[in-house]
Amino acid sequence: MVTGSREDYLICIHKLTQGGGVAKTNDIAQFMKVSPASVTEMMRRLAEENLVDYEKYRGVRLTRAGQRHAKQIRRKHRLMERFLVNILDTDAETAHEEACKLEHVLSDSAAQKLCRIIGEPEECTGCDDTCDGICVNHSLTQDTVASMNEGDAAVISHLRCENAEKIRKLISMGFVPGRRIVLENDLPFKGPLVLRIGDSRVALDRDYADLIFVDRD
């Protein structure tokens, strides 16, 4: 079980390593307003749970499991925020503070059910890792096109914005959030993916496919 404070560490590392690379112990300490020594201690423990890769003096990065965990908390945070603002009419600042606490205690199944109540909060189907679309189509999971199988259908939730040029290309080819895509063929020899988008058919390299986040039907 990961406790609240440890989850905050995960989110902090997630934020600090978003552009790639590692987070330095000192940066984490500054961000969390704690001493470097307690950061080191926490990193050791998180590493034991296989949530982070930690090398002394070099820095920390999230493992895949750690990333999954951090993203899930972010989603719950956004979900709680939307719930507090949209349904309970709380003001934004209070909602944020409340969500910071609730995100740690909300169970996955409760989150799923909450999704159904608040529907599809449009302003949250965001554009980078900090805010993966939280509950489009009543689901909390988040995949990229590259992880789809032949015959799978999905709706684009957002594009990862790491490279403006690539994103422009994707947009101009019609890969825009909200549009439905079907993976028709996954070509051999690491060839491109053949996708049906709207009434068009597009072949897309895997590197592009990694930038498109989808919600499965």
Added chain:
Amino acid sequence: MQAHKEIQVALMGQPNVGKSTLFTRLTGVGVLACNYPGTTVEFYEGTVLRNGHKAHIHDLPGTYSLSGESEDEVVALRMLEDEHPDRVILVADATRLEPSLVLLFQLIELGYPVILALNQMDLARRRFTLDVEALHQELGIPVIPISAKHGEGIEMLADAMLSPELPRTSFQVRYDGHIEAHLTELVAMVTGDLPYPKRGAAVKLLEGNEYVSILLPDEMRDRALVIADDFKITHDESIDVHINRDRYGEAGRILRGVQKPLKGGPSLQEKVSDLTLHPLTGIPILIAVLSSLFLGIVMLGGLLDELISGIYDDLVGDAIITWGATVGGALGETVATGVDQSIMAILVLVIPYIMVFYIIMGILEDTGYLPRAVVLLDGVMHRIGLHGRAVIPMMVGLGCTVPAVLATRTAGTKRERLILATLIVMTVPCSAQMAIILGITGRFAGIGYAALIFLVLLSIMLILGRMMDRWLQYEPTYLAMEIPELSLPTIRNVAFKTWSRSKDFFLIAFPLLFVGSIGVEVLIAYDALNFIVDPFTFLTVGLLGLPAVTIISFIVGVIRKEMALGMLITLFSVGTVSDLSSYLSPDQFFIFGLVMAIYLPCLATMAVLWKEFGLRDTLVISFCSISLAFGVGALFNLILGLNIL
């Protein structure tokens, strides 16, 4: 009034919507290819005359969006800006309207008077009903259903294009409330004259479009940057993504209102289309298509070659030479022989090989099969440092190297283009080289020898590709390409393309060959040839084991490859091609064909290489290909010599 004023019309559309087919329909054959200054992106211009009205049509390169994302799009944008056309015809594929509507919204936003031409209506009608009138009401612009392929609706489109007044539409895309508020704010900040409506300019500014934002005051640009940053924080999505999301939303909403799907399963066309992309069926189909292209040229070309030269011999024979001798004596005979040789060379080259190639290529293009070859081969091509897109330039290279080098533009990075161009220049035989390999080596030494040449070329391509992949620094580019539907080609369109692509060979190659042949004949007549031939004996005789005079063939081959073939005939002063076999042995024919196939690019190719890659790379490629050609030639001369012993 404006009755006789020439109307400027821009033809726009996304790639693969049938824009060029519509263009040839509208303009007929009066076409002029243009290069936009500073680029080699080609576009076409033509004129339409109708009821005393005249329209000048610019066929712009295919564009997915107005963001200036590729070189083609930049050219299209600059054309729109510079020419300020009186009309823009947006050609849309009616079977997949959504993306075209998104492009249309942007044209309307920027204030262009647009006519929407719904192409492929015949196909679309089989899949859904489309309420054209409702679409017209919704958009407030003329909407004209056409089929460029079958000529449907062209008259109506021409009438709409030439009508003196186009209605101004009040249609606009409704964006997200936050974006609308920012637009209102930005529109109020516009000062001075703008060539675009304020709202349209503000949208483009928020999208980060440099071509429009440069016209706007600094404080507006600064404000837009702040808005974009804020938007990203509050919405967790960049503003340009959101703007496009709204556009697609709008397009979807409109289409739901005007388009009702018909019942029924996928058509035969769609089923075949699926088969060409599924790896299990697609790869065998690909192999069949590529070998039929290649074998088509080899078999049909060889057949026609023999047939035509036979007919020419029977009909004309020595008549021209005899006539020349009668009229002008010895000199007359010399000139007439030159004339005879050049006619012969063109006949056995252009019609059998070049035209057959362009007909097959034209059919392949019009079926929409080529993008499928690109997609299927992409994974494999990565192994020689290339991408699937390289397939098309390579296939074009089987016709002529010049358009093939230009076609490498689609290959992405400079590195990839350089690898591709080098491989094409050295290892993909153009139709003139093909004619030498098949018409000389294949005919006189046997088809086995010709096949061996192709095998050597293929091996060199694989080895060279891998080597260049290692050496040249890696810069990745990624495939993102639309795959059009398969469709049946029309004879009209294929014939038109074949003519416009092969006419250069009649108009440029023939006169050159004419002058060259006469020149060589004169040199032979006055025994002046030895001055050129002797210094190179070490190369021709020593290294390659060929007769010394073949150097003339190699030298003129630099000007145009097809001249090398004509020259070989001239050099041995034989009346007809079939006599050549008495001058060279099968091994010599093989060496000659092999060296010619790899040998130095022709002048036109060098010029286009220079333009595309600069002088240094051109010299490197030329030097490498000449060394490789003679090196490989010498190697095989050695091997064959050993075998005989």
